[in-house]
Amino acid sequence: MKHLSLILERNRTALYPDVTGGTAAEGFPVKQKMKGKRVNLLGLLSFFVILGFLLIVYLGADILTGTLYFNYHHFVKKLQNSITPIEHSEHFMISAFLDHRVDRAIRVISIIRRDSLQPLYCIYHHYYSDYQVVTAEVEIHSDHFGFPFGAADVLCRGPSTQNASHVAVSTNTSISYSMDFLPVRNRVPTETFQYNFTICISSLFRNYNNALQFAQTMEMYKLVGVQHVVIYNTSCGPDLEKLLQHYQREGILEIVSWPVDQFLTPSAGWNSQKHPGDLHYYGQLVTLNECVYRHMYQSRYVLLNDIDEIIMPYKHANLPLMMQGLQQKQKNVGVFLIENHIFPKTQFEESHKYRRPEWRNIPGVNIMEHIYREPQRPHIINPTKLIVNPRYVLQTSVHSTLKSLGEVYRVPFNVCHIIHVRVALQGRLSKEQLLVDSRVWDFEDQLVPNVDRALQSAGFNLYDHSSFTQATVLE
Structure with missing residues (x-):
């Protein structure tokens, strides 16, 4: 028993050493042990005090009318929402940017109900500094296609806007605890860009599932020099979702959640008479402008086009060489208009050499089979899409900019x-009346295997031809 007691005592003192480095079994008095415990408690208390302070700094505390308040719910909400209702109004905030070209005003990309515009106010602050309240200037974009809601800029001009970290748009000048603030981006301009070319694809909706054409388009863009693609996603089909996740993992794709249908009834088209709704084409004009400002200091050039369009260089091997040549001759140009040309998906090339069995089970359009281009129509100017230097753009529409700097x-x-x-x-034209344009075939040696790898990485079985899912295609 004596030996057992000694063993137990040794185990106890080994497990619970005194903070001084010795143990109670080594002869330290009980008072010193209690002192060590007090030191432990003080250290633990200090740790939690420091941790709490760091959490407050990280999650966002505000000093409001002399009271420190901390609202984790609103912090999470700010991070997750791409659309934020403005209280006591029918309007919405999207995102906020410091515009160094316009007196360092804060520009809040917004959705405004055009027939219900009341006075609005900007409330901004720099982390724990005092709040500033100024009257907002509202600029509703001229292109709204007759819909009740339109893309708009809410401009906040006031003292120290260049120091603002957060901003809110309000219908009154009072500050409430429930108010949602947006972070102010683009606070530091730079001439060093993370990307040379970024593509902004305005919106996916109605379970769009054109997976094969999307994979071919993404791989084609990589071959011509695009490093970054941004998609505003309302909804898409299951096959396209797999590809979105693949390209997001790969790092080339940024997906911005765009739940506009949870706030408004968006139109599925541009014509308010044929496609009624609250807002043009699922907020296309809003997302295009948001994307330009989002990449103001991230990308040298931004391409504004649809998901089923490829801006293709013909005289140069890739986009960097093309833009280098264009910019050398057009030094003051910030907006480049690119003509849109239609390749009817109902006309197929006759050899069927790209009708590959590996792609038979992938829903969507195979662009390699459609090399017939509609001819130019007399007295009709083809619509355009855009390659822009985002630092030259103030407001953009779909086919041209609304306000820009430079030429x-x-x-x-x-x-x-x-x-x-x-x-x-031009649906009445026969194949013989169309023009052969097989530019995509110039990339076949790399494009075809790259598409195969992307599809397989996304989880498609290229050798299972037992089923087929019809694609939903935006017209």
């Missing part, structure tokens, strides 16, 4: 034009 240049058709595989515009 605008329409790129010649033989230098660059858009390959747009979709339903025909």
Whole structure:
């Protein structure tokens, strides 16, 4: 028993050493042991005090009318929401940017109900500094296509806007605890860009599932020099979702959640008479402007086009070489207009050499099979999409900018034009009346295996032809 007691005592003192480095069994008095415990408690208390302070700094505490308040719920809400209602109004905030070109005003990209515009106010602050309240200037974009809601800029001009870290738009000048603030981006301008070319794809909706064309388009863009693609996603089909996740993991794709249908009834088209709703084409004009400002200091150039369009260089091997040549001759140009040309998806090349069995089970359009282009129509100017220097753009529409700095240049058709595989515009034309344009075939040696790898990485079985899911295609 004596030996057992000694063993137990040794185990106890080994497990619970005194903070001085010795143990109670080694003869330290009980008073010293209690002192060590007090030191432990003080150390633990100090740790939690420091941890609490760091959490407050990290999660966002505000000093409001002399009271420190901390609202974790609103912090999480700020991070997750891409659309924020403005209290006591029918309007919405999207995102906020410091505009160094316009007196360092804060520009809040917004959705405004055009017939219900009341006075609005900007409330901004720099972390724990005092709040500033100024009257907002509201600029509703001229292109709204007759819909009740339109893209708009809410401009906040006031003292020390260049130091603001957060901003809110309000219908009154009072500050409430429930108010949602947006972080102010683009606070530090830079001439060093993370990307040379970024593509902004305005919105996916109605379970769009054109997976094969999307994979081919993404791989084609990588071959011509694009490093970054941004998609505003309302909804898409299950096959396209797999590809979105693949490209997001790969690092080339940024997906911005765009739940506009939870706040408004968006139109599925541009014509308010044919496609009624609250807002043009699922907020296309809003997302295009948001994307330009989001990449103001991240990307040298931004391409504004649809998911089924490829802005294709014809005289140069890739986009960097093309833009280098264009910019050398057009030094003051910040907006380049690229003609859109239709390749009817109902006309197939006759050899069927790209009708590959590996792609038979992938829903969507195979752009390699559609090399027939509609001819130019007399007295009709083709619509355009854009390559822009985002630092030159103040407001943009779909086919042209609304407000910009510098000059605008329409790129010649033989230098660059858009390959747009979709339903025909000149549907009465026979195949013989169409023009052969097989530019995509120039990339086949790399494009075909790259598409295969992307599809397989996304989880598609290229050798299972037992089922087929029809694609939903935006016309």
